Amino acid sequence: MFITIDGKPCECAEGEFVLAAALRNGIDIPRLCHHAALPNQASCRLCLVEIMENGVKHVTASCSYPVSEGIEVVTRSQELQKLRSGVLALLKERAPASPEISALCEKFGVAGDKRFFRDTNERCVMCGLCTAACKLLGASAISAAFRGVDKKISTPFGEMSPACIGCGACARVCPCGAIPLTESGGAREIWGKSFELVRCPACGKPFATREELAFLAKKFALPPEFKGLCRECQRKETVKKMPELRNAIAAYPSGSAK
């Protein structure tokens, strides 16, 4: 099916969302809570667009709006600029310590009002990506606690969580660097818990927590001799296996791939 984004006809597939279609067609829409590998949060409200559908115009978050034949999407307009600035000003006041938010504010010409800063050390914008990542990988060690203006991301009761495996996925997906993760002396510290780091069997650099490897082994029923590899060595290993993989793909009977 075809939709138009800022006047440009874009082909897209049933079930696709407007934001994904725009990005694929080289149209950038500001966003914080979107991650291609995670379910839509639709919480930051920066990716607002105007959608003309059946003669009715409405403003909605593009990350979670499914495409349908013939809709006309506008990603830049005076009204959208005003709404985005409004949302950014609120985010700036919530998370004044986040360089990412400051950069966005600069880009869109938004000046936050210091009078309403909540906590000058705050970086979290409550986008929800961290909890979504933690849930998707299966640990569910953190989640949103409380509601309304007091809502925050926390381990249960703010205590050290036995479910946390120290994988750091939450910190990696965070768009604002709001989750402190430190590594020193062969240990990783996150969510108030210290983890011993295991050394990569190939290069000897500390790369993952013991709990993380055990979790992976259990989740994917890996053999007991599974030791894992650091990201760098994993990449080298894959490159080494490339010819083999290429042959395997070539040998695959065409048409039977699913």
Place this chain on the structure above:
Amino acid sequence: MPAKSVYICCDTGCTAAGGGLLASAFAAKLKNSGAACDLAPAAKRTGCHGLCEFGPVVRVEPENISYYQVRPEDVDEIYEKTIAGDEVIERLLYKDPFGKQFKTAAENPFYIPQVKIALRNVGEIDPLDMEEAVARGVYQALAKALEMPPEDIVDEMEASGLRGRGGAGFPTGKKWRYCAASKSDIKYVVCNCDEGDPGAFMDRSILEGDPHSVLEGIAIAAKAVGARQGFIYVRDEYEGAVRHAAAAIAAAQARGVLGRNILGSDMDFDIKVIRGGGAFVCGEETALINSIEGRTGEPRVKPPYPASSGLWGKPTLINNVETFANVAAILHSGAQKFREIGTRNSPGTKVFCLVGKIRRTGLIEVPMGITLRRIVYDIGGGMMNSRPFKAIQTGGPSGGCIPEALLDIEVDFDSLAEAGGMMGSGGMIVMDSCTCMVEFAQYYVKFLSGESCGKCTPCREGLRKLDAILTDIREGKGRLSDIDLMEDICQTMRKASLCGLGKSAPNPVLTALRHFRAEYVEHVEEKYCRAGVCPSLSAFHINFDACTGCSVCARNCPAAAIEGVKKKPHQINQSKCVQCGACRDVCQFNAVTAGRR
């Protein structure tokens, strides 16, 4: 002996006022005194009679005599005079502020403008007795529906023009049509009783007082859309509603009205009560779905709408209690009859909870199109304490305030929205001159700050900032630019929020600014709160000429700030005063007034 029976209101409000004890006292008295009454049961525990302020309410039939604020001590006298005899006890009748007494509810100005559809059985039957409901015609419409093709039921609903009574006023028939058109092996019907607006208790009173009519409405909807399982989502604080709904379901199952082959038809349908945790946001339909599924009560992104993908991904029809209570009445008497009541775009009636600074508060059902003035002055009996009317709040935290100048608008979905308010689920709070419109807006902002799910930026951060600005204004630190700033934030919240709660959250602030802007400017520029509510911007004074020295104010002052000799004018020691306003409320001579500091 004449055939008489006694209807004792045992709705939550009257029970709190002692209705339960009273009902037991009546039952014991009637049992001990033999066959004075040949109507069984002679002493009935019913749902809400409406005039909650003067509860517990007792009605004696067939004379239709209503007694108010009845105590167990009064039972003997009522028995002797009104039940065994034909005498009316005047001291227990409703007396209006001018001393006029009313024997029956039909003469009482509180009831005269009312038309009961959704409340047709509330207060008339014992909600725990299914026989009584059946005797009043409940389940006849269901029997009729079971023989109709589903499309005809939807057509009838659409023709009636019934709009969802939960707040937004979406056409019910249209909603049913969408859900009926969704193709799926499994569909669900959900009844939303997660009423949470401050001062509202319509849905509770209906489910508590007439659960069978609600079940009937749900079952008719199920037949129309093709569902086999229904849910009633009730907030757990509604103990009576939970209990009565569960008992009604059990009774209906035992009688074959729910379960397999309902009423001998080929349709299977059952209903389950789900108890909610009391989060306001769970009244939003997609948050409610999440809650039933056992997830966090956060709204989902729409589309997909529940009518195509709701509970467990299946098409789900969600209406609120009052909407379902109208369904059977419409099917029973026909869409045309229903359209004769109300306005063109909002047919039928609306149940409101009329509360605040008026003389008569309680549960009312009025035809759409009635003016707010009639509601406040005819039904509500006008303002209490002869203080002037200031505004009426409609629609709860999603609604707004309507000033005196707009009291003559006809109440329906469209006119209230035009005035900046909202029909909402039906709370109506009348405010007098002692209400500060800045504090009013902050009350709702604070309420929503705690009740928002906190998921999306505009709602969560917008409410926080509005609260901060309003606090500044109330403390005398506000700036004139803050008023425009608040309007900007409100517009962002309105357009950028994820769900209906966030989109409508700025309404109390926006309407207060629209209708009472001068009061905001006064707070900012003159540092003055004329209502005497904001402590930093006002002080209470005693008018020496009006004060008789009765010292009632001094006795009621929690801070012992009022000094003076009896029979001589008193004085407020401003350094001790905590500005609670108790002195102003108790003064019989209007000698205590709010003024500048």
